[in-house]
Amino acid sequence: xxxxxxxxxxxxxxxxxxxxxxxxxxxxxxxxxxxxxxxxxxxxxxxxxxxxxxxxxxxxxxxxxxxxxxxxxxxxxxxxxxxxxxxxxxxxxxxxxxxxxxxxxxxxxxxxxxxxxxxxxxxxxxxxxxxxxxxxxxxxxxxxxxxxxxxxxxxxxxxxxxxxxxxxxxxxxxxxxxxxxxxxxxxxxxxxxxxxxxxxxxxxxxxxxxxxxxxxxxxxxxxxxxxxxxxxxxxxxxxxxxxxxxxxxxxxxxxxxxxxxxxxxxxxxxxxxxxxxxxxxxxxxxxxxxxxxxxxxxxxxxxxxxxxxxxxxxxxxxxxxxxxxxxxxxxxxxxxxxxxxxxxxxxxxxxxxxxxxxxxxxxxxxxxxxxxxxxxxxxxxxxxxxxxxxxxxxxxxxxxxxxxxxxxxxxxxxxxxxxxxxxxxxxxxxxxxxxxxxxxxxxxxxxxxxxxxxxxxxxxxxxxxxxxxxxxxxxxxxxxxxxxxxxxxxxxxx
Amino acid sequence: xxxxxxxxxxxxxxxxxxxxxxxxxxxxxxxxxxxxxxxxxxxxxxxxxxxxxxxxxxxxxxxxxxxxxxxxxxxxxxxxxxxxxxxxxxxxxxxxxxxxxxxxxxxxxxxxxxxxxxxxxxxxxxxxxxxxxxxxxxxxxxxxxxxxxxxxxxxxxxxxxxxxxxxxxxxxxxxxxxxxxxxxxxxxxxxxxxxxxxxxxxxxxxxxxxxxxxxxxxxxxxxxxxxxxxxxxxxxxxxxxxxxxxxxxxxxxxxxxxxxxxxxxxxxxxxxxxxxx
Numbered sequence: 001x002x003x004x005x006x007x008x009x010x011x012x013x014x015x016x017x018x019x020x021x022x023x024x025x026x027x028x029x030x031x032x033x034x035x036x037x038x039x040x041x042x043x044x045x046x047x048x049x050x051x052x053x054x055x056x057x058x059x060x061x062x063x064x065x066x067x068x069x070x071x072x073x074x075x076x077x078x079x080x081x082x083x084x085x086x087x088x089x090x091x092x093x094x095x096x097x098x099x100x101x102x103x104x105x106x107x108x109x110x111x112x113x114x115x116x117x118x119x120x121x122x123x124x125x126x127x128x129x130x131x132x133x134x135x136x137x138x139x140x141x142x143x144x145x146x147x148x149x150x151x152x153x154x155x156x157x158x159x160x161x162x163x164x165x166x167x168x169x170x171x172x173x174x175x176x177x178x179x180x181x182x183x184x185x186x187x188x189x190x191x192x193x194x195x196x197x198x199x200x201x202x203x204x205x206x207x208x209x210x211x212x213x214x215x216x217x218x219x220x221x222x223x224x225x226x227x228x229x230x231x232x233x234x235x236x237x238x239x240x241x242x243x244x245x246x247x248x249x250x251x252x253x254x255x256x257x258x259x260x261x262x263x264x265x266x267x268x269x270x271x272x273x274x275x276x277x278x279x280x281x282x283x284x285x286x287x288x289x290x291x292x293x294x295x296x297x298x299x300x301x302x303x304x305x306x307x308x309x310x311x312x313x314x315x316x317x318x319x320x321x322x323x324x325x326x327x328x329x330x331x332x333x334x335x336x337x338x339x340x341x342x343x344x345x346x347x348x349x350x351x352x353x354x355x356x357x358x359x360x361x362x363x364x365x366x367x368x369x370x371x372x373x374x375x376x377x378x379x380x381x382x383x384x385x386x387x388x389x390x391x392x393x394x395x396x397x398x399x400x401x402x403x404x405x406x407x408x409x410x411x412x413x414x415x416x417x418x419x420x421x422x423x424x425x426x427x428x429x430x431x432x433x434x435x436x437x438x439x440x441x442x443x444x445x446x447x448x449x450x451x452x453x454x455x456x457x458x459x460x461x462x463x464x465x466x467x468x469x470x471x472x473x474x475x476x477x478x479x480x481x482x483x484x485x486x487x488x489x490x491x492x493x494x
Numbered sequence: 495x496x497x498x499x500x501x502x503x504x505x506x507x508x509x510x511x512x513x514x515x516x517x518x519x520x521x522x523x524x525x526x527x528x529x530x531x532x533x534x535x536x537x538x539x540x541x542x543x544x545x546x547x548x549x550x551x552x553x554x555x556x557x558x559x560x561x562x563x564x565x566x567x568x569x570x571x572x573x574x575x576x577x578x579x580x581x582x583x584x585x586x587x588x589x590x591x592x593x594x595x596x597x598x599x600x601x602x603x604x605x606x607x608x609x610x611x612x613x614x615x616x617x618x619x620x621x622x623x624x625x626x627x628x629x630x631x632x633x634x635x636x637x638x639x640x641x642x643x644x645x646x647x648x649x650x651x652x653x654x655x656x657x658x659x660x661x662x663x664x665x666x667x668x669x670x671x672x673x674x675x676x677x678x679x680x681x682x683x684x685x686x687x688x689x690x691x692x693x694x695x696x697x698x699x700x701x702x703x704x705x706x707x708x709x710x711x712x713x714x715x716x717x718x719x720x721x722x723x724x725x726x727x728x729x730x731x732x733x734x735x736x737x738x739x740x741x742x743x744x745x746x747x748x749x750x751x752x753x754x755x756x757x758x759x760x761x762x763x764x765x766x767x768x769x770x771x
Contacts, residue, residue: 203712205531205538205578213714242580244712248517269714273726280719280726280745282752289715297537297709305537305562306709307756381748428713429731 001083001478008074011088017070020091026069034137035064042361046331049217049300052358053117056140061147065094068139071130076141079128081478082108086125090144099161102152105145110189111182111477113153113224116146118215118321119474120352153227163231168195173491176201176259178245178431181209182473183265183464185232186480187487191263192235194488199259201243203430206296209267210473213296214288216325218332219355246434251460260494261459261487264435264446265480268465270426274317278375279421283309283383287316287326287422294329310334311418315386317341317372318422319349320470324356326420327364338364339414343371343391343404369393371404373411375419383419388412425470435460443469452486453479461487495575496530499552505631507559508602509568510544516551518543518581524609525587525703525735528553529711531578532566539563540583540708540730542606542680544635556605556634560768562760583711584734587701589613593675594620596668597643598661598689600681601627605635606703607680612642614678620644622668626661626685630654661685662692674698679738683750687743694739702738704729707752720746 011017038054039045045052056064068090076086085104092101105112121127121142129138155161173196177188180202188198206212208225233239243249245266254262271286273279290308293299297306314330316323319342330338340359342349345368349356360366369391376385390410393402427444439447439456446455446462453461463479465471500512518528527542545554559568567576587610595614599607604625615621623643627633628651640646647664648656657664661681668674669692677700679689686702693700706718706729713731720727723740727733761768 203580204710205580242578243517244580244583247582248521248580250521269710269712270728271714271716273716273719275726280721280749282749286716289709289717292709292715298535301535304535305533305566305760307537307753307760309756380751430712 001078001081003074003077003083005073008077008085008087009072011085012070012072016095017091020094021070024066029067029069030131030134030136032063032067034067035060035140035143037140037143039358042358043363045218046328046362049332051221052218053354055150056143056147058147058151061093061144062096064140064144065090067131068094069130075128075130076125076139079125081124081472081474082481084108084125084145086141089148090139090141093144093148098148098151102148105148108481109477110186110481111228111473112145113149113228114182114211114220115474115477116142116144116149117220117224120472122353124474153224157227163234167193167235170197171195173197174199174257174259175487175491176245176254176262177265178262179203179209179265179267179464179466180207180229180239181265181267181464181476182211183267183466183476183480183483184209184263185228186477187263187265187463187484188237188480189232189235190481190484191487192232192237194484196491197236199238199240201245201249202239202241203244204296205241207239207241209265213292214322214325216291216295216329218328219325244430246430251435251457255459261461261491263480263483263487264431264455264460264462264466265464265476266428266431266466268425268468268470269428271421272424272426273421274372274423276372276374278377278383281375281377281383282381283311283417284375284419284421287318287322287420288425290326290420291322291329294333300333308333309418313337313339313416314418314420315339315341315414315416316420316422318424319344319351320422320424321351321355323420323422324351324359326422328359328362330418330420331362331364339367339416340364341367341370341372341386341388343369344401345369345393348401367414369404370412371406372419376413383416385413386416386419388414425465427466427469431466445469452489453483454486454490458490495577496579497575498570498572501570501572504556504634507568508556508632508634510554510556510605510634511567511570512552512554513576513579514551515553515579518579519546519551519553520548522546522553522582523586524589524613525584526582527584527711527734528555528579528581529583529708530555530567530576532563532570533577536566536577537563538578538709538711539567540705540711542609542703543581544605544608546609556602558602561757562764562766565764565766580711583730585732587613587678587735589617591618594622594673596622596624596665596674596677598624598665598677598679598681598685599626600661600679600685601632603679603681603685603703604633604639607678608635608639610678611639615642615644622647624649624661624664624668625656626650626664626681628652660688662688665689665692669693669696669698676701677738678735679703683743683747686738686741687747690738690741690743700738701735702741703734704736704741704746705734706746706749720749
């Protein structure tokens with residue numbers, strides 16, 4: 001993300017910032033070891049649904065904040081898809097002004113409690129931290145973001161500070177947001193702050209998109225998602241569940257109802273399967289189905305009507321965050337043997353480092369360089385065995401990752417009673433097929449301009465996975481914010 | 495929340511519910527379906543609307559209690575509210591003039607077929623309805639269908655109403671007597687399989703409305719996947735209607751049994767006995 005360094009310079013000039021900088025020498029700051037996130041013990045947490053990472057204490061946060069040397073050119077901000085004013089929020093933590101710290105984050109990010117937990121910081125902000133240039137661990141920006149977000153939530157919940165969001169005067173202009181995932185929520189909150197009258201339409205019966213049905217409770221507690229959405233309701237945003245835009249309401253319906261612009265954040269929900277023999281046997285399902293049954297439908301809770309298997313030998317095919325979420329969910333549902341089957345080596349896994357480590361600590365087996373080629377079943381059609389092709393790494397592909405190549409004749413059979421396929425998702429086709437006049441790519445994504453995120457239909461904007469294919473929560477949020485600004489420009493020029 | 499405004503007990507386990515759902519009443523087309531959920535711990539269950547009244551904002555569903563969730567909804571009363579209803583889902587039936595269309599409904603499939611019968615008639619087709627069930631008590635909407643269709647043939651396993659026998663027997667009689675341009679069937683998978691086998695012999699184009707297990711119903715999970723013409727399709731977004739001659743019905747029937755033992759256990763826990771069909 002582009003950073004306005006002139007503005008950064010202004011912020012950095014503040015007297016209190018200069019004082020802080022003088023309190024410790026850079027060398028002393030660099031010498032402080034990086035904070036460690038306390039977690040529940042691996043074997044214990046593998047059997048409960050409580051959050052794994054417990055958050056850092058106030059004292060730890062204030063020490064960690066000292067590690068930030070308040071660079072003149074904070075490249076960490078460039079690594080953040082929404083360019084959070086990172087040094088300013090961290091310096092506010094260092095001086096103990098947590099309220100100011102969270103307010104700084106709120107200027108550019110709508111879901112800090114979420115992003116502090118689920119962003120792959122090691123590839124974003126923290127990857128650009130000055131410490132990494134000398135080979136030292138980056139400032140724990142993610143931990144600090146989570147710390148102030150949690151601090152704010154506790155304060156508001158305890159009634160110590162009000163949940164205020166400053167909204168501009170109402171403009172009397174109606175806008176619609178399709179989908180209540182990270183892209184939609186970010187877009188809706190920015191538009192509400194600008195003074196628009198915002199309605200969010202959600203197809204499922206609960207709000208939050210992937211934050212609700214995808215990411216499990218042990219990584220992102222629902223109460224955090226609920227808290228953020230409650231805040232948005234208090235800002236006057238209207239939420240409608242059980243409405244599928246394109247089906248329940250058409251584009252023409254929305255125009256007729258007076259919506260002057262529409263943001264589409266309908267995501268990439270459509271799961272991919274491999275198309276190999278036996279993949280439709282009972283006990284083989286997509287990670288979306290598995291996680292939806294547990295996270296959205298509470299199938300793991302006594303009294304829930306939605307069924308789920310509590311299998312003993314579970315294989316999850318894939319190496320992304322969703323695969324890690326699924327395999328760790330399987331453990332929590334009682335699996336004695338939970339396996340990740342991934343066709344490349346661990347180094348190429350797209351999942352966050354932290355999730356891979358957590359999965360290992362909990363006892364997940366990693367079968368790297370294996371790829372399923374067929375499933376076998378018993379006479380009732382329930383899967384019993386997977387046939388795996390052993391792979392080796394060949395030449396790098398267009399993306400720079402080394403391509404997996406089968407090792408001729410090296411095939412093994414592994415006993416399983418459940419298989420979760422987690423090899424990626426495709427854009428949801430409902431809006432692309434029901435809105436006439438959109439430009440759709442070969443991958444089924446909606447094409448938009450980069451600057452405003454405007455589609456070929458001038459009043460329709462889009463962002464998140466429906467534009468990118470499967471990406472991250474923070475990129476979706478960044479798109480939502482860019483689109484909100486783009487919509488504002490478009491609507492003001494009308 | 496979606497309010498029940500009318501309830502009619504059709505048989506011991508089958509009820510017709512008229513529900514306030516204005517947006518769905520307006521947008522639903524023949525062939526579409528909806529998903530409902532009863533209670534905060536309820537599951538999402540697909541069902542096809544038997545009727546819609548866009549001006550009044552009402553939809554009608556006919557549901558047979560066959561498990562915990564359908565038991566819950568059939569025991570709601572007028573004035574009660576259904577927690578969630580979403581729709582219309584799936585692709586609508588292509589309604590146009592084909593010539594002679596035979597519409598075959600089995601069990602609650604009879605009700606689900608009604609919008610297509612009406613649509614096909616309005617499009618200028620000759621419509622022959624074949625309604626099948628185990629016994630007389632499980633035949634319903636036959637009077638309404640009788641008013642719309644050019645001919646209604648009723649088949650019961652025990653011969654208590656109409657002819658004794660299965661729907662394919664009625665279908666064979668029609669095929670012998672006159673040319674048929676299209677067959678549409680809705681009902682148990684086994685019935686649809688045998689309809690497909692019958693029409694395949696006579697090379698009559700046939701659509702089957704598939705009833706696989708679903709969760710979200712919007713293409714997000716693939717629980718409803720079936721093999722059609724050798725390819726994996728999602729019933730909720732690619733269907734629910736498919737060329738019946740291309741459907742792997744044996745796989746569909748296998749997949750419908752996926753959660754059978756868990757469902758039976760849930761029924762026992764709730765003291766529900768559905769063993770008597």
